[in-house]
Amino acid sequence: MLTWRPMTGYEIKREIQASLGNFWSESFGQIYPQLRSLSEAGLIKIMSDEQPAGKVKNTYAITDSGRAALRGWISNAPSNRPPRDELLLKVFFASEGELQAVRDHCRKAREDAVARLHKYLAIEKRIDSVKNHQDKAKYWRMTLKMGIAEARTFIAWCDETLREFAEAEPKEEIEK
Amino acid sequence: MLTWRPMTGYEIKREIQASLGNFWSESFGQIYPQLRSLSEAGLIKIMSDEQPAGKVKNTYAITDSGRAALRGWISNAPSNRPPRDELLLKVFFASEGELQAVRDHCRKAREDAVARLHKYLAIEKRIDSVKNHQDKAKYWRMTLKMGIAEARTFIAWCDETLREFAEAEPKEEIEK
DNA sequence: CGACCCATGTAAAGGGTTACATGATTAT
DNA sequence: ATAATCATGTAACCCTTTACATGGGTCG
Numbered sequence: 019m020l021t022w023r024p025m026t027g028y029e030i031k032r033e034i035q036a037s038l039g040n041f042w043s044e045s046f047g048q049i050y051p052q053l054r055s056l057s058e059a060g061l062i063k064i065m066s067d068e069q070p071a072g073k074v075k076n077t078y079a080i081t082d083s084g085r086a087a088l089r090g091w092i093s094n095a096p097s098n099r100p101p102r103d104e105l106l107l108k109v110f111f112a113s114e115g116e117l118q119a120v121r122d123h124c125r126k127a128r129e130d131a132v133a134r135l136h137k138y139l140a141i142e143k144r145i146d147s148v149k150n151h152q153d154k155a156k157y158w159r160m161t162l163k164m165g166i167a168e169a170r171t172f173i174a175w176c177d178e179t180l181r182e183f184a185e186a187e188p189k190e191e192i193e194k
Numbered sequence: 195m196l197t198w199r200p201m202t203g204y205e206i207k208r209e210i211q212a213s214l215g216n217f218w219s220e221s222f223g224q225i226y227p228q229l230r231s232l233s234e235a236g237l238i239k240i241m242s243d244e245q246p247a248g249k250v251k252n253t254y255a256i257t258d259s260g261r262a263a264l265r266g267w268i269s270n271a272p273s274n275r276p277p278r279d280e281l282l283l284k285v286f287f288a289s290e291g292e293l294q295a296v297r298d299h300c301r302k303a304r305e306d307a308v309a310r311l312h313k314y315l316a317i318e319k320r321i322d323s324v325k326n327h328q329d330k331a332k333y334w335r336m337t338l339k340m341g342i343a344e345a346r347t348f349i350a351w352c353d354e355t356l357r358e359f360a361e362a363e364p365k366e367e368i369e370k
Numbered sequence: 371c372g373a374c375c376c377a378t379g380t381a382a383a384g385g386g387t388t389a390c391a392t393g394a395t396t397a398t
Numbered sequence: 399a400t401a402a403t404c405a406t407g408t409a410a411c412c413c414t415t416t417a418c419a420t421g422g423g424t425c426g
Contacts, residue, residue, distance in 0.1 A: 115268025
């Protein structure tokens with residue numbers, strides 16, 4: 019994140035949420051200790067010219083050494099962590115539990131995905147208007163497209179799945 | 195897993211990989227301690243009638259209490275863990291590193307997704323031939339469909355992304 | 371003045387992987 | 399025989415979240 023501009027830990031978290039929220043997240047409990055250790059390793063440094071007296075605020079900047087380390091990290095093969103999807107796990111074992119409960123989980127997940135999709139689409143419109151960072155915007159757009167595609171796929175799957183649940187339990191229509 | 199049939203820890207791992215590999219995974223370091231604690235909690239029990247003397251093998255079975263706990267767990271809202279996708283993170287920061295390296299990551303990821311997709315499609319053909327467990331097969335098929343849709347979406351995204359990389363670096367055609 | 375956001379950190383606890391260690395059984 | 403697979407477990411380590419604790423600044 020510090021390749022964009024110097025930031026505080028708090029800002030880093032906010033920016034991650036806003037820009038990479040799609041596919042990444044970090045907690046303060048992760049960020050602050052990391053800033054310290056990266057600082058000790060010389061990959062980033064505190065900009066002391068900000069707050070002269072109080073030093074309530076630590077603004078960090080990336081160093082050349084940090085930039086080099088980042089290049090190296092990017093070239094390393096990404097590790098894809100083992101999948102863990104509780105919703106699918108519950109759908110898988112749906113016949114062992116309350117079908118309506120699982121159906122409700124799907125409905126909720128669908129709503130969340132719709133909200134996400136709208137958010138991404140809004141960002142997509144704005145991203146093209148970014149004048150500086152044109153080279154970067156290209157790659158940002160790519161990751162955003164993944165988020166959009168993922169959300170759409172998921173919503174479609176939810177619809178299909180909810181239809182299947184409706185078939186299994188047609189009481190719904192009587193109640194309404 | 196034990197709702198299917200009594201199994202050893204080793205078998206549970208194998209079955210998870212084969213059936214839920216799509217969206218779940220467990221390591222032995224997770225499974226064996228869990229079997230012990232579930233056993234102590236009375237949710238599962240060791241079937242001692244198997245190996246009388248040696249007891250090299252522990253076959254576990256779910257208990258009524260375990261089945262009730264499972265129903266409860268299914269009804270609880272699934273927790274969707276924070277996203278962490280290293281590939282997308284590297285694409286996002288591609289302009290800070292070696293573009294070819296990131297492009298290679300995408301190619302590799304695409305190949306993996308194609309392999310996954312073929313595997314899922316093969317399973318899909320087999321799943322309909324399962325005679326018993328008809329009620330269960332319905333939900334299995336749903337989760338499998340998610341895997342198939344996810345893989346297809348991802349492959350399409352890789353293709354689009356690789357095209358973008360090709361635009362950024364047209365040297366490729368000269369080299370070939 | 372109170373609410374809310376900015377800001378930094380620590381500690382405990384939990385979750386999870388990997389590597390290690392060991393040995394039985396089965397197939398070639 | 400010997401390799402592969404079946405089988406169980408532990409220990410170290412890392413990652414990560416959550417909760418807690420603290421306090422400054424800003425705006426209504």
